[in-house]
Amino acid sequence: MKQLDRSAGIGFVGLGNLGLPMVSALVRAGWPVTAYDIRPNAVSAAVAKGASGAASLRDLAGCRVLALAVPDDAAVSALVRTPDLLASLADDPLVVVHSTVLPATAKALGQELADSPRTAFVDAPVSGGFERAERGDLTVMAGANAEALRLAQPYFDTIAGDVVHVGAPGAGSAVKLANQLMMFAALAGAHEALDLAQAYDVDAATVLKVAGTSTGDSWVARSWGFFDQVAAAYDAADVPVAYRPWSKDLWDIVAAARTAGVSLPVAGLLAQTMAETVERHAARSS
The missing domain is CATH 3.40.50.720 (NAD(P)-binding Rossmann-like Domain)
Incomplete structure (x- = not known):
């Protein structure tokens, strides 16, 4: 060619x-x-x-x-x-x-x-x-x-x-879903970590500053607010929540795991909870 x-x-x-x-x-x-x-x-x-x-x-x-x-x-x-x-x-x-x-x-x-x-x-x-x-x-x-x-x-x-x-074709999609699972698992952990700290009157910015030079560091922590911006863009474009990555991609991960006969209990939990977490935080931040 x-x-x-x-x-x-x-x-x-x-x-x-x-x-x-x-x-x-x-x-x-x-x-x-x-x-x-x-x-x-x-x-x-x-x-x-x-x-x-x-x-x-x-x-x-x-x-x-x-x-x-x-x-x-x-x-x-x-x-x-x-x-x-x-x-x-x-x-x-x-x-x-x-x-x-x-x-x-x-x-x-x-x-x-x-x-x-x-x-x-x-x-x-x-x-x-x-x-x-x-x-x-x-x-x-x-x-x-x-x-x-x-x-x-x-x-x-x-x-x-x-x-x-x-x-080969199919491998790209498998790696993308693997990346998404790592990211959303980190995002779920970050939300819970910040909720815990805030319950003890420590603000999110302080926790994220510490995490940036500690073992809790991650792309999610360094890019805090990213998903609020993405959710706002989806809102402006009238994209249903079911088609947003924190919903669709996680259900795709569960479906791919089922097809392959792989047990992914963390993915199963995130598929049930992540969309509500992201959307609720984005709504509070708007």
Whole structure:
């Protein structure tokens, strides 16, 4: 397959908390981006950043890269399995799934597209938050064969500060869910720790200052307030709580564990409690 360069058109579908700043980074680097979302105001926001706006999936015709940052497995599967969409892409197309999906979904889609020699596929969930997405400094967990990864490298060089090839399609999604479980376990512990300290009249800022140079240090503690900002952004975009990472991703982790026959009691507890904790704290902070 011919290597990508920055003349290749990118069709970017899903302009949410990470998708929109990723589009901004791509446009700023000189890629021609056609952006689509079911919400017209999200498309308008992408156009304001320099992308071309798509009124429908038909407007993505001729793009070489199809990048997906849509909410869930059903949306990803429907798009990848839309024959007219894939057939309308330019020669040697690349399909990149940034959405957090079940490993089984990414693996199945990779196997299906492997039967189409003209299409490369990368299971490429990302992590880092909207500020790093805007800077083009995300971490990409890439599940792909060597040829697809080679083809995608110029694109990844624009959106990511770190690209880790973790295995075949499905492996990227598995690593993303593992990362999310570590993060939310730390977040749950931090909330309980601060509640304990505050019960003894010690404010959160003091505890976080101490943790920053102690064994309790974590990205969650150093980035306290991050999830309040994300929740506010989701509120502004009318994203249901069920589709927010502290709800959806944790249930995906439980589902993936069940499929693999792995016992994850901490994940099971967090799936029941984390959404309420995050939403309640965000509401108090607004």
